[in-house]
Amino acid sequence: MAGKVFFGVSISLDGFIAPEAVPVEDLFGPEKKEDDPKVRRWMAQWMELHQAAFPQRFFRENLKLGKGGEEGRDNDIARATHERIGASVMGKRMFDAGELSWPEDAPFHTPVFVVTHEKRDPWERPGGTTFHFVNDGIEAALDRAREAAGERDVRIAGGGETILEYMNAGLIDEFTITLSPVLFGTGVRLFEGVNADHIALEPVHTDPTPRVTHLTYTVHKR
Amino acid sequence: MAGKVFFGVSISLDGFIAPEAVPVEDLFGPEKKEDDPKVRRWMAQWMELHQAAFPQRFFRENLKLGKGGEEGRDNDIARATHERIGASVMGKRMFDAGELSWPEDAPFHTPVFVVTHEKRDPWERPGGTTFHFVNDGIEAALDRAREAAGERDVRIAGGGETILEYMNAGLIDEFTITLSPVLFGTGVRLFEGVNADHIALEPVHTDPTPRVTHLTYTVHKR
Numbered sequence: 243m244a245g246k247v248f249f250g251v252s253i254s255l256d257g258f259i260a261p262e263a264v265p266v267e268d269l270f271g272p273e274k275k276e277d278d279p280k281v282r283r284w285m286a287q288w289m290e291l292h293q294a295a296f297p298q299r300f301f302r303e304n305l306k307l308g309k310g311g312e313e314g315r316d317n318d319i320a321r322a323t324h325e326r327i328g329a330s331v332m333g334k335r336m337f338d339a340g341e342l343s344w345p346e347d348a349p350f351h352t353p354v355f356v357v358t359h360e361k362r363d364p365w366e367r368p369g370g371t372t373f374h375f376v377n378d379g380i381e382a383a384l385d386r387a388r389e390a391a392g393e394r395d396v397r398i399a400g401g402g403e404t405i406l407e408y409m410n411a412g413l414i415d416e417f418t419i420t421l422s423p424v425l426f427g428t429g430v431r432l433f434e435g436v437n438a439d440h441i442a443l444e445p446v447h448t449d450p451t452p453r454v455t456h457l458t459y460t461v462h463k464r
Numbered sequence: 465m466a467g468k469v470f471f472g473v474s475i476s477l478d479g480f481i482a483p484e485a486v487p488v489e490d491l492f493g494p495e496k497k498e499d500d501p502k503v504r505r506w507m508a509q510w511m512e513l514h515q516a517a518f519p520q521r522f523f524r525e526n527l528k529l530g531k532g533g534e535e536g537r538d539n540d541i542a543r544a545t546h547e548r549i550g551a552s553v554m555g556k557r558m559f560d561a562g563e564l565s566w567p568e569d570a571p572f573h574t575p576v577f578v579v580t581h582e583k584r585d586p587w588e589r590p591g592g593t594t595f596h597f598v599n600d601g602i603e604a605a606l607d608r609a610r611e612a613a614g615e616r617d618v619r620i621a622g623g624g625e626t627i628l629e630y631m632n633a634g635l636i637d638e639f640t641i642t643l644s645p646v647l648f649g650t651g652v653r654l655f656e657g658v659n660a661d662h663i664a665l666e667p668v669h670t671d672p673t674p675r676v677t678h679l680t681y682t683v684h685k686r
Contacts, residue, residue, distance in 0.1 A: 255641070255665065255681075256479060256653075256655035256658060257478060257479035257655075419477070421643075423665040423666065423667045423681055424665065425655060425660040425663055425665065426660055427655075427658055427659070427660030427661070428660075431478075431479075432478070433477070433479075433649075435649075436647050437649070438478070438647040438649030439649070441647055443477065443645040443646065443647065445645045445672075445674070445675070445676075447672075448670065448677045450667075450669075450670035452667070453667070454667075455667070455670045455677070455679060457643070457677060459477075459645055
């Protein structure tokens with residue numbers, strides 16, 4: 243049996259999955275502008291949005307942020323989500339930010355298919371992550387990810403535009419939103435431009451933890 | 465002890481509390497345009513957004529929609545919310561829509577303070593609802609509502625703009641969002657223009673039911 247195609251994102255209570263865009267070089271590049279107020283605001287909002295993730299043992303280990311950490315429900319969810327993934331798909335902008343900010347041992351440990359116009363040879367990282375650069379669109383990238391994932395699931399990792407393209411193409415089976423108790427006011431909206439008239443959602447389960455609420459829905463055509 | 469000031473709204477998963485605006489006369493007026501595609505779309509989205517409310521016994525009784533109905537958790541929440549309210553505050557646009565659509569025995573059964581520039585004598589309805597028209601701003605309306613509510617709570621009933629004014633003025637203690645598994649794509653956003661930098665939220669409890677998820681937060685300055 244083939245796996246599912248899903249995404250999972252943290253979202254502010256006003257619907258944003260990222261603060262207002264700042265150039266990735268300013269955030270993570272070798273000459274990052276840590277004192278720029280826009281960069282500081284971006285970082286503060288990003289940390290707040292992911293407030294449930296950063297203290298978790300699994301997240302800290304996987305991103306090489308340090309040993310130890312919390313081991314409650316949020317940690318179990320992070321680990322279980324990671325373990326169901328056989329391959330990931332991401333957009334070029336997410337890859338560009340990650341290339342500057344992930345540890346050398348990138349946090350996927352599976353094949354990752356990057357949807358891009360850039361031609362580039364596969365990039366193998368220590369720890370099992372290999373980035374493949376796919377130049378013929380989102381469906382081709384998903385086909386390759388499905389094949390690589392086998393019976394495990396494919397995660398559309400991000401960013402928002404890439405998730406929306408898959409959503410509007412009817413290629414998402416399920417998603418989980420981690421609703422964070424924070425208001426951004428401005429930023430990158432998850433569902434901006436969603437093809438609302440042709441998508442029906444069904445709630446699958448709600449998992450409240452002390453910091454956030456994890457909400458899972460299946461996606462259907464209508 | 466004085467009561468709390470709260471609001472409670474249903475919200476689509478993409479952050480809308482109402483479909484794209486349509487003139488209230490077209491929706492609810494004596495010559496309503498039931499065959500207009502925009503009106504039909506508005507009605508369909510509104511019903512979907514409030515899918516957990518319409519089948520509930522309390523909601524049906526209170527809005528004179530008919531006898532009977534569901535009596536589970538969503539019904540208990542609707543009744544408990546109604547019972548905690550000693551007075552409501554609303555904006556003029558919500559009142560205008562309600563004046564055309566509420567039953568004669570309006571569904572509040574307490575004093576309601578309408579923030580408006582219109583001068584008008586109090587309007588008493590059968591069943592205990594009296595509408596008072598307040599011409600000197602949101603704080604004056606809230607003062608009068610607090611006094612009328614005594615130890616019970618004041619609900620900022622809506623619409624979105626009025627809720628946002630109270631939120632940004634730091635006058636909301638607590639709110640409940642009923643997150644509905646529906647995407648609108650367009651419409652009236654709850655938190656558009658929220659003063660995000662000065663508002664901190666704390667999750668109080670999450671109450672998932674089969675149809676929706678009720679999320680309650682307290683509001684703090686920062």
